[in-house]
Amino acid sequence: VPKKELTPEEKLEALSQAAQAGWRKGHPVPDKHRTLVRNVVAKQLREEKTLSVAERRRMIQEEQRRMAEQQAQRQQREQRQERQR
Amino acid sequence: VEPLIELVRRYQETLDEEVREECALKILEQIYPPLTLFIRSHARAENCEDILQECLVAIFKSLRAFHGGTDEMFLGFVYRIARNKIADSFRGRKMELRIEADPEILREALAPLFDEPSLSPDTVAVLNEALELLAASDYPCVGWLWQHYVLGFSFVEMGALEGVTSDAVRKRIGRCLALAQKLVKSKV
Numbered sequence: 001v002p003k004k005e006l007t008p009e010e011k012l013e014a015l016s017q018a019a020q021a022g023w024r025k026g027h028p029v030p031d032k033h034r035t036l037v038r039n040v041v042a043k044q045l046r047e048e049k050t051l052s053v054a055e056r057r058r059m060i061q062e063e064q065r066r067m068a069e070q071q072a073q074r075q076q077r078e079q080r081q082e083r084q085r
Numbered sequence: 086v087e088p089l090i091e092l093v094r095r096y097q098e099t100l101d102e103e104v105r106e107e108c109a110l111k112i113l114e115q116i117y118p119p120l121t122l123f124i125r126s127h128a129r130a131e132n133c134e135d136i137l138q139e140c141l142v143a144i145f146k147s148l149r150a151f152h153g154g155t156d157e158m159f160l161g162f163v164y165r166i167a168r169n170k171i172a173d174s175f176r177g178r179k180m181e182l183r184i185e186a187d188p189e190i191l192r193e194a195l196a197p198l199f200d201e202p203s204l205s206p207d208t209v210a211v212l213n214e215a216l217e218l219l220a221a222s223d224y225p226c227v228g229w230l231w232q233h234y235v236l237g238f239s240f241v242e243m244g245a246l247e248g249v250t251s252d253a254v255r256k257r258i259g260r261c262l263a264l265a266q267k268l269v270k271s272k273v
Contacts, residue, residue, distance in 0.1 A: 006211060008218055008262040014208070015191075015215035016234040023194040024118040033117070033141060034110060040145040041109045045102055048149070063150035071165060074172075079248070081181060 089115055089156040097149055109145060116144070116163050122194070123164060123236055126184050127171050139170045157242070184228040191216060191235065214269075221268040226261035233258055 006014070048056055089112060096108035120140060124133050143166045151162050172182055195212065198204060215234075222230055232238045233254075240251040240258070247254070 006214075008215075008266045011211050011215040012218060012230065012234040012262070014211050015219075016237060018198055018208075018212055019191055019194040019235050020118070020122075020237055022196065022198040023122050025197040026193065027118050027121050029113055029117045033137070034113065036138060036141055037109055037113050037145055038106055040142050041105055042102065044146060044149070045100065045105055049100060060150050063147055064152065067147060067150060070169065074165075074169065082248075 086115065087111065089159050090154065093148065093151060093159055097151075109148075112148075113141075116160070119160065119237070120163055120167060122190075123167050124171065125190055126186075126231065126236060127168075127182060128174060128185070132174050136167075136170050136174050139173075140167050143170065157239075161242070161245075183224075184231045186219065186222075186227045186231045186235075188216070188220060191219070194235075217269050218262070218265040221272070222261060222265045226264060229254070229257055230261055230265070 048059075051059060092108045092112050092115075096105055096112065099105055099108075121133070121137060124136050124140065128136055140163075144163055147166070151159065153159055153162060168182060199209070219227060219230060219234075229243070232243055233240070238246075240254040243254045244251040
């Protein structure tokens with residue numbers, strides 16, 4: 001019995017799974033990036049521990065506000081680029 | 086594998102150094118492959134290491150501030166940071182953030198699998214045909230196909246990024262696939 005020809009969608013689905021699995025296998029986290037993250041986390045923790053609860057809350061709110069602002073700016077920039085296109 | 090969002094929650098709720106570090110490293114394990122693939126797909130190879138390091142610092146510096154309830158939302162947060170860092174790497178040059186559908190990336194991704202003796206010739210043939218489909222596609226199709234099939238973005242995520250509905254993305258991908266197939270057939 002001849003094999004059923006896969007649709008383009010099915011072929012790309014197979015590629016999708018293989019590429020992601022292969023990339024994962026070929027890119028384990030190197031020690032230098034583990035160390036980088038450890039250092040960032042330790043520094044953050046030291047800073048947080050020196051803050052009072054209220055200050056900590058304010059810091060988180062400030063960070064959230066800054067991220068929301070950046071996101072809004074990025075969206076505006078992308079919309080402008082889209083309109084220009 | 087523990088859901089990402091639970092690790093993030095645990096990280097946010099504790100001030101215990103050991104627990105923090107354990108959660109951070111588990112989060113890193115999970116986000117590292119998609120993050121590196123995302124960066125490699127959008128930036129020149131020689132800039133990737135710097136961008137990646139800046140992303141990791143930014144992600145773990147602002148992890149406490151993340152507020153979202155799902156793995157997808159957290160990955161969205163990670164990709165947002167990555168997009169910003171990639172855009173920063175253009176250093177003021179007017180460049181559009183777009184996918185570099187470099188076949189070398191796919192060869193690199195598939196290399197560990199092609200080395201496996203258990204991979205059947207049928208599977209290899211299917212993967213090569215899929216690669217042909219991608220190679221036959223041009224912009225903007227190749228960018229959309231790459232985003233969905235290589236980076237693994239859902240139609241919903243792609244729609245949110247482009248400000249269109251997920252249904253519009255699905256139709257777009259369908260049209261691109263039909264076109265790619267036509268182009269491959271016309272070459273035979």
